[in-house]
Amino acid sequence: MDKGEFLANKQKLEAAYVGVLKEYLSDVEFMESDFCLVHQQNCFISPRRDLDHQRSLWVEASGNTCCPWSAMARAVQTGGWLDVASLPFMVWCFSVRFYEPDLILQENVCRFPEQELLAILNDFSDGVLKDLWTRPFDAEEGTQRCYKMQVHSFSPTDLGIPSNRQRQYASFSLSPWVKIETGALTFEAIFHRSRRVGPEVYLNAVPNSVLISEIKSEAKNRGWDGTKVLTQHDALSTGNRGRLESWQCWASRGTALRDKNGVWQHRLALADVTQNPRFKNRVDVDYMPCLLTHTVLWDLVTDSMVPVMAHWLAQGFPHPSAVLLSPDIARSFPFDPSLIEYVSERALPLSAQRILTGNAMHGSCIGSWFLFNMVGTDTTRIQAHMDSPVESLSSL
Ligand SMILES: [Zn+2]
Numbered sequence: 001m002d003k004g005e006f007l008a009n010k011q012k013l014e015a016a017y018v019g020v021l022k023e024y025l026s027d028v029e030f031m032e033s034d035f036c037l038v039h040q041q042n043c044f045i046s047p048r049r050d051l052d053h054q055r056s057l058w059v060e061a062s063g064n065t066c067c068p069w070s071a072m073a074r075a076v077q078t079g080g081w082l083d084v085a086s087l088p089f090m091v092w093c094f095s096v097r098f099y100e101p102d103l104i105l106q107e108n109v110c111r112f113p114e115q116e117l118l119a120i121l122n123d124f125s126d127g128v129l130k131d132l133w134t135r136p137f138d139a140e141e142g143t144q145r146c147y148k149m150q151v152h153s154f155s156p157t158d159l160g161i162p163s164n165r166q167r168q169y170a171s172f173s174l175s176p177w178v179k180i181e182t183g184a185l186t187f188e189a190i191f192h193r194s195r196r197v198g199p200e201v202y203l204n205a206v207p208n209s210v211l212i213s214e215i216k217s218e219a220k221n222r223g224w225d226g227t228k229v230l231t232q233h234d235a236l237s238t239g240n241r242g243r244l245e246s247w248q249c250w251a252s253r254g255t256a257l258r259d260k261n262g263v264w265q266h267r268l269a270l271a272d273v274t275q276n277p278r279f280k281n282r283v284d285v286d287y288m289p290c291l292l293t294h295t296v297l298w299d300l301v302t303d304s305m306v307p308v309m310a311h312w313l314a315q316g317f318p319h320p321s322a323v324l325l326s327p328d329i330a331r332s333f334p335f336d337p338s339l340i341e342y343v344s345e346r347a348l349p350l351s352a353q354r355i356l357t358g359n360a361m362h363g364s365c366i367g368s369w370f371l372f373n374m375v376g377t378d379t380t381r382i383q384a385h386m387d388s389p390v391e392s393l394s395s396l
Pocket residue numbers: 036037038039040042043
């Protein structure tokens with residue numbers, strides 16, 4: 001079998017797998033309640049079960065697992081639907097079709113198949129299972145019930161933020177109840193900004209004490225007994241240290257990073273030491289590269305480690321230990337700070353923090369996408385039944 005035949009057969013297998021999943025999931029009637037972490041009890045999944053919320057705008061925001069469509073999957077020509085992440089994704093697709101939220105916001109990698117999702121959502125044919133409490137069945141005569149999709153691909157760098165994470169953002173609004181209309185106000189016009197700072201803003205925000213704590217913590221994991229004088233290199237695994245040497249060698253060879261006297265032409269040059277320079281062949285000087293779950297960055301100019309704290313900041317999370325951060329902003333850090341305080345017993349291992357930040361959506365990007373859709377959302381059709389005696393409206 002040659003490569004072409006192999007790929008054609010793989011596509012057939014993918015189509016067959018998706019077909020079986022769809023057939024099976026079409027018959028699934030989803031549960032009306034499930035255990036709720038906020039209330040520590042079983043709660044209804046659909047907010048429409050609560051009379052106070054029947055006329056509220058219900059927004060489902062999600063980022064599904066991206067493995068099947070990631071750049072890495074494409075590079076090694078695996079990927080596509082033959083992936084363990086396909087099952088939970090398809091279950092989610094059918095569950096949103098079942099409960100029918102008013103607005104669905106989705107973040108994913110650029111190859112995410114949102115047309116597939118749209119086709120599933122927009123199947124309103126006879127026999128499609130729906131929650132009894134989906135958007136009222138009394139749509140005005142002559143209006144068609146369907147989800148309308150908008151898709152936009154952008155990175156924090158487009159918003160003026162020195163952090164790279166190109167992602168696809170989609171919204172699906174349930175017509176005719178929700179209409180998104182922004183007229184001449186495009187996403188670009190509202191949110192795009194030119195970039196004035198580089199990734200050094202994140203590194204400068206890390207106190208020296210945190211950098212030392214992280215180096216010590218990493219070194220301890222690699223067997224440092226606390227007596228030998230530490231260097232930053234002790235924080236790296238043997239494999240990463242070897243690749244760092246390859247990167248240093250790579251950077252010394254006519255890469256235009258240094259002038260002919262060997263002087264660096266940039267304030268910093270970030271190399272991912274978990275990747276081989278021959279494979280990656282690029283360092284980042286203008287922004288933080290796109291963080292993955294195991295990314296370990298090294299600044300070749302200052303020969304120093306990029307601490308995990310900078311990963312939080314680059315993803316838009318106001319790490320409470322950041323230098324000059326106002327207490328008001330620090331309070332908006334969404335997790336219990338003791339999970340990331342370096343002196344705390346409860347602190348998550350740095351490796352777990354790398355996974356969290358590498359899997360996170362970028363705070364500003366998801367916020368901008370949310371705002372853009374909210375600004376343009378007309379929900380007057382949802383609210384038109386407010387005068388019903390048994391119902392009251394809770395504003396969002
Ligand atoms: Zn609850």
